Amino acid sequence: MRWAWRAPKGSPDDRLLRRTALRMGLQSALVVAVAVVLLCGVAVLVVLRDQHAQEANLMVTTIARADDVDDPPDGMWLVLQRGSQRAVSRGVPPGLPESGDLSATAADGLTRDRDVHLDRAEYAVRTQKRGDAVVQAIMDLRAAHAERDRLVEALVATGLVGLVIAGVAGVWLGRRAVTPLAEALAMQRRFVADAGHELRTPLTLLSTRAQLLRRRARSVDPATLESDVDDLVADTAQLTDILEDLLLAADPRQEVPRQPVDLVALVRQAVTAAEPAAAERGVRLVVDSEPVTVSGYEAGLRRAVIALLDNGIRHARSTLRIVVEPAGKQARVDFADDGPGIDPAIMPTMFRRFASGAQELSPGQRRRYGLGLSLVSDIATRHGGSVSASNGEDGGAILRLLLPRGER
Structure with a gap:
């Protein structure tokens, strides 16, 4: 039986899932609403055009067959005028016929059509010359308007039902579509949390053993060994902080704890720790700095600086220069190496996860980028x-880290 993941009710994942499903449902309803409005508009236009054509044909036919005004079709009245003599159907609405149209058509022979509004009623009036007579047909449009109103009401009711169905279906389908993604995110968070939990114990043991080793080293006074062990203890403490930062990043409910951080001191500590690796590759680390304080979480910032140092050391030929200085409301840290530079084809994707290119350690080869730079981002x-990359004017790559400044 397949295990089905469900987010605990009221949890951040459950709230995110509900919001996403609701958003998808509303978007589906909006799409249906636009479609319904367009279809209703087209349907009403078609009905109105057909009604108008039928009314025009009926009036033309009635005028052509009118010998007198005694038996017009239902809802219509006729006016027949020859010279000064005028005959009018019984029951013609008050205010009609249109005497001005009769006189004008009798004079110039042109056919005239108009809509007349009288006492909340609308009438179509057509005046046409036929032989030596002028015939005027009057049609009551209230029945056509009633039919049009019934059609619009039916379309609106159907559209509202469709919107409700579309919204409910959109929410249901959205939840089904988002559930696998939420499951994957939950598994990722659980993996990071479990890794942090499982690694915390061996790191604690490692730190304890290193402290015991330092006490023993002090008892025999080996200065060099004691210094190395001190560095080991400091590294394990920093590694523990990094794991705490990983746990913090895995929990969406947590915000980054903000505190003033001496960026220059942090960079120099990271450079000191990276010097053995740089020496193995024959790379000299040079730090130019101005005092600057940033607002952030020290462990996370150390992770970013170490990753950028590692990237610069791997791609530098002989020198990696680190420049720390204020830049307005931000602090800027530049990592400039004298390597072959960055392939322009890789530049747009180098901060994406698992985006990589070939490593270039000598002329003719390309640089390589992996997960580290995406974590920095x-x-x-x-x-x-933010973090960005560019090529220097004299060659080599420049990776720039910008952070908001803080005050101690």
Whole structure:
């Protein structure tokens, strides 16, 4: 039996799922509403055109066959005028016939059509010359208008029912469509949380053993060994902070804890930790800095700086220069290497997850980018900053991290 994931009721995932499904339902209803309005408009226009054509044909036929005014079709009246003599059907509405049209048509022989509004009623009036007489047909349009109103009411009622059905179906289908995505996101969060939980214990043991080793080293006074062990303890503490930051990033309910961070000190600590790796590759690390404080979470910022240092060391030929300085309301950290630069084809995607290119360590080869830079982009976004890449004027790549400044 297949296991079906369900978000706990009231949880952030459940609220997100409900909001997404509701949004999809509303969008479906909106699409149906637009379609219904268009179809109703087309249907009404077609009906009105047909009614108008039928009315015109009936009036033309009635005028052509009129020998007198005594037996017009239902809902119609006739006026027959020869010279000064005029005959009018019984019951013609008050205010009619249109004497002006009769006189004008008798004079110039032109056919005239008009709609006349009298006492909340509308009448179609056609005046036409036939032989030596002028005939005027008057048609009551109230029946046609009533039919049109019934049609519009039926279309509106049908459209409202369709909107309700479309909205409910959209919510249901939206929830079914979003559930697999929510399941995948939940599994990802559980994986990160479980990894952080499982790694916390061995890291604690590692830190404890390193502290015991430091005590033993002090008892025999080996200065060099003690310094190395101190660095080991500091690295394990930083690794624990990084795991805490991973757990924080995995929980959508948590906001980034903001606090003033000395960016220069953080960068110099990261550079000190990266110097052994840089020395192995023959890369010299140079730091130019001005005092600047940013607002953010130190562990997350350290992750970003370490990732950018690692990227620069891997692609530099001999020197990686790190520049830290204020830039208006932001702090700027540039990582400029003297490597082969960035392939323009890779530039638009290099901060996406799993986007990569070939690594270029010598002329003729290309750079390589993996998951690290996408994590830097995530961290920068969480802190309200950004990360970008460009090629320097003298060659090499420049990765720039911008972060909002803070005050101590």
